[in-house]
Amino acid sequence: MRKRRFAHAISAALLAAPFLALAAPAHAATASGINDFSCRPSAEHPRPVVLVHGTFGNAGDNWIVGAPYIASRGFCVFELDYGQEPGIPLFHGLAPVAQSAQQLAHYVDQVLAATGASQVDIVGHSQGGMMPRYYLKFLGGAPKVHTLVGLAPSNHGTNLDGIETLAAKYFPGAIGLIGTACPACSDQIVGSPLMQQLNAGGDTVPGVQYTVISTKYDEVVTPWQSQALNGPNVHNVLLQDLCAADLSEHVAIGTTDKIALHEAVNALDPANATPTTCLSVFS
Numbered sequence: 001m002r003k004r005r006f007a008h009a010i011s012a013a014l015l016a017a018p019f020l021a022l023a024a025p026a027h028a029a030t031a032s033g034i035n036d037f038s039c040r041p042s043a044e045h046p047r048p049v050v051l052v053h054g055t056f057g058n059a060g061d062n063w064i065v066g067a068p069y070i071a072s073r074g075f076c077v078f079e080l081d082y083g084q085e086p087g088i089p090l091f092h093g094l095a096p097v098a099q100s101a102q103q104l105a106h107y108v109d110q111v112l113a114a115t116g117a118s119q120v121d122i123v124g125h126s127q128g129g130m131m132p133r134y135y136l137k138f139l140g141g142a143p144k145v146h147t148l149v150g151l152a153p154s155n156h157g158t159n160l161d162g163i164e165t166l167a168a169k170y171f172p173g174a175i176g177l178i179g180t181a182c183p184a185c186s187d188q189i190v191g192s193p194l195m196q197q198l199n200a201g202g203d204t205v206p207g208v209q210y211t212v213i214s215t216k217y218d219e220v221v222t223p224w225q226s227q228a229l230n231g232p233n234v235h236n237v238l239l240q241d242l243c244a245a246d247l248s249e250h251v252a253i254g255t256t257d258k259i260a261l262h263e264a265v266n267a268l269d270p271a272n273a274t275p276t277t278c279l280s281v282f283s
Contacts, residue, residue, distance in 0.1 A: 034067045037114040039076035047121045047146055048076040048111050049268060052104065054126030054254060055083075055093040055184055062125055062255055069261045070123070075268065076115055080107045082131075085181050093127055096183040097194050100127075101134040108135075108144055121147040121268050125254030126221065127184055129153025129212070134198055136205050147209040149264045151254040152218055156199060156226040157190035190226075204231030211267035213253065213260050215239040220250035237263060243278035258283060 033039045041048055049070055053062035059079030071077040082103040083095040093100065108120055122132045122145055129150025135141035136148070187194035204210055210229050216238060218224040228236040239246050239253060239260055248257045262280035266273035 033071040033075065034077045035079055036076070037078075037111075039115060041076050041115055041117050042074055045073075045075045045269065046117060047119050047268075048078060048115050048117055049121045049123060050104075050108060050111060051077065051079045052082070052122060052124035052128030052132060053080070053093060054124075054128050055182070055188070056091050057125070057128075058092045062128070065256050065258070066123070066254075066261055066264075069258065070265060070268070073265055073269075078107070078111050080104060082107075083127075083184060085183075088181055094182045094184050097127070097131050097134055097187040097198075098138075100131050100184065101139055104132060104135050105139045105141060108141065112144065119144055119146045121145070121149070123149040123151070123264055123268070124153065125151045126250065127154055127188060128254075129227075130155050130188070130198075133203075134194075136208055137198065142205045142207055145208055147211070147267055149211045149213070149267045150227070151213050151260055151264065152215060152221055152224075152250050153212060153227050154188045154221045155203065155212070155229055157188055157192060157195040158221045158226070159190055202231055203229040204234060206232075208233065209267070210234045211264070212236045213239060213263055215246070215248050215250070215253045215260075217247060217249040218253075235267065239263075242276045243280070245278055246281075257281075 039048070051059065051063045051067060053059050059081045063079055067077050067079060080103070081092055083093040083100040085094045088094060111120055124132055130153045132141070132148055133155070136145060186192060210233060212227055212229055214224045214227045216224055221227055239248060242263060243259050246257065246259050248260065253260045259276060259278070259280045262283055263276040266276060
């Protein structure tokens, strides 16, 4: 009976987490090492962390939990807003992936120059977990990035229904943008020219550590197994293998899920990694 009550408590906490997070006030732009270009990485955490949001998202909303979570563990944290299309100010991440990757390249250079670090780590959600791979592979980013962590990344694309599901469920009004003002949506369709270019010759580049964290309840990047990468220095993990009670789907895994964030921090700091379990929701 005690075990059953504990399981119910864990499930309730997991289900409540997104609502508690969204009700919390957004962090200040430079609070606690977030978006603070005077932040200097410590010896324990020598690489600043760049957070990259997903399609239709923005830095403040996507990382309302993730940014303070990572910063509180001693990292300098920076949030990139990218991919705005002219005349559509409310939504980010809509521009062609290659164009957004150029923005990421410029932003990483800014972060490195400001902090004095030689490399950054990147944590990205959805398109934000896939788009940095373009930067690494085609824009000279590999020497500047140590680790890439993707939360539900669209690494091998999804079908159009997945993009429509995301827009209709979480971003009302965005559905009309698909196919007309969202080149990134087309880029993320399975078999698109961008997907063929990105994955030709292998998923990874030498020297970069990759972690992919997926949920079997993902309704946007489907099937969820398509998110995994193949190659050396890759760690693919299913969220439900860490905590079977975790019901997070595509949006929650990248916005409010502390179990996924705990595993992401393990990837950023493997020397001090601790087991990721259902109890990580309380960390």
